[in-house]
Amino acid sequence: MRSWSKCNVLSVRASCRYFCPRIEAEPMVDTFEIIEKPEVCQFSENLGKMIIRNKNLSLTCVYMTVRLDDATICDKQTLYYDAESLITINLRDIVHTLLECEFPRQTGVTDFTYLSITLTDTATTKTYRFQVIAGGVAAPRKVGLDWWARNFLTWQGQIVTMPAWQPQWLSVVKLNRDPQFLRIKSRLYTAEGIERTQDIFTASEEGIVRINVSFELLWRNICVSEELTPIAYDIYGLRLNSVSEPDTAGAKNYPFAQRYILRSGNFRDRCFLFQNSLGGFDTIIASGLSTLLPEGEVDTFINQGREVELSNDYTSIWQQNTGYISSSSIARQWQEFLHSSNRYLYADGEWKQIIVTEYEVKHKEAALNSYTFKYHLSEKDEANYYDRAELPEPELPTDFWQIPSIRLE
Template sequence: MTIENRPAEYEFAGNLADMKVTGITSPVTFVLSADGVQIVEEVCYPDPAGIATIRMRDLLEIAVPCPAMTVGAQAVALYTWSITGEAAESGSFRCLKGGHLAGVDAATYLKTNFLTWQPQTRITLYHTPHWLRYVAIVPGCRFRVKGYFTDGTDATFDLSGELAVGTIHTVDATYGTIRGLFDRQITYYDIWIERNGEALTWVQRYVLADGVDGTPDHFVFENSLGGFDTVCFRGDRKDIAEPESLNAVFDDRTLEYDVDWQRSFQKNTGYFPDLNTRLWALDFFSSANRYHLADGVLHRIVVSDPKLEATEGELAGYEFTYAYAKQSRYLNLPRVPVPPALEIVDPAGELFFFRAEAEPIPAR
């Protein structure tokens, strides 16, 4: 019995090749466990050529969990497998959510990349949340950050201690968080992974903006590498409320007994500034774990009716509809202190009241 396409030490679930058990004449039993808990046991039968195929991607592409959206370290899921039959074989590997088309093995990709496809330069507001996620597969690496000041100087700090091998590390890259590391205002900053004075990854840059045009909506989503990205769509937003009356006949009268409340938003992304940004936005639409940021709170959403059309060489924007996963017809409108009305008498002796939110109202 020979095993082909054994999983390497590190794998992406979406890039797993089919394991092949060759040179057998009778069925073999395949067992797969995650962190010591068995998740599948299957009898595999050989084809006429004496080959039994185990479709690893089908087993794990959906099953591998995405680490939580929390700052800190989390272990990469460890999977063990065994094959018994005419002989016995076993092994283990660490598997991550998602996959890529970079044309290199997972270990090579992980060593030199963050778990994101976002543009390397991001324009951000002070409190817009950002996270950077990295998998440590070699010892001695750490997050580094360099801030740049308006006078042309800069300062560099460690953003973490040494990262433990075999763990996924997430740092808070929000401007407001990074600003607290410096003794004065920074205009932009770079984050990268460094080991023994050598940069292992590309540099991720964040540039502070005074504001954004249009109707900005921030969305956070689980990307196709098992990280979390934040995207800002600045196009128009249309509020759509669709209450449905639920009624029944009581004593020959039709009465409403409830209302099925559905509220959604039709959103336009606005024009994308370049091709790479547009292609990265497709990661948002392929995600099944998406949130809308409203009043500093992340609300889980569902997306429907995406219109993802683009003509080569022309400015492009997408359109979609989203709704909160948890909805209610009950309201929570803000209430603020009302300032006293300001009385003004004009030269003709006419009395007027001024209110902060309205036009002058003549007294009656």
């Protein structure tokens, strides 16, 4: 048998380290791949699905973590491959009941809700982020970049007739793409044939742009100061490459104009606002009869032959009729209102959230229709108070004792 000295062993080891060819580490290969996923920005109802395909048959599952902004929906949920080595994740089912928009208090840009999906197994980890907007449009309509650019997030008709005091909000999606700036403008039309134009808001960062486009805010003071008689006004957008770029630089008129035609008010007009199924907020006028129908239960007990009230659950409930519905567009808007779960009443110059408890809808084609619904305020405090002030000195009319209709000559 051959013997090795210590010196020989060391020399052999050294020579091996020196002369052996260098073996490169094999690059890491993904053990799964995504073969279908939604657009980066999408409605929650149109979010679609992700399909994962297994590339390593020795692995039987992946682990999924879902986050909605900073909230964890599920953590390392185990998902198993089917017989075709696929996993299908219906993203719509994860988020469609979790999204509700906060009522806008002022014009500005609201951040998107971000859905984050992290998929991992023993060798591969991938994370995907989607910008999600509450709502959706009917399939098979595809919502892409052009759709976001052309449309406000409203189900109102493109031409709306309304009283001048009716508040209006519009929302539009702003994505990080060219052109960089979105300028929202308004044009006023008057009986004198004079037109006025003003800039409302310019957005540069991505998000949902929510704009107060009420006539009282935009044009009331101008009409009073210039003694103009308003007829209508438009709201539209321009896509610009620079914040200082003039409107005449050939920019696209996106989103397309929304027109509001002004009418005189009706003493029965009541204004409601609701979150629509596009993630925006629409207002609508009910001109039908409003009836107060309070409900509640009174708990009592009898002590020594005397009945005493313990509690009184009085609740003011209003039954509201929409008034005659004059078009299919307004009918669809009222149906959207009844479908919504985020609704408000405009009363005394402020918005009060309401809960709709009942509704009756019978819609006949080619006929005058009206809907009826019951609602109450979400806050128990109905604000039935007012601030007192100093009273003026009493003044009696000079012809106090003279009644013209029965005056004797």
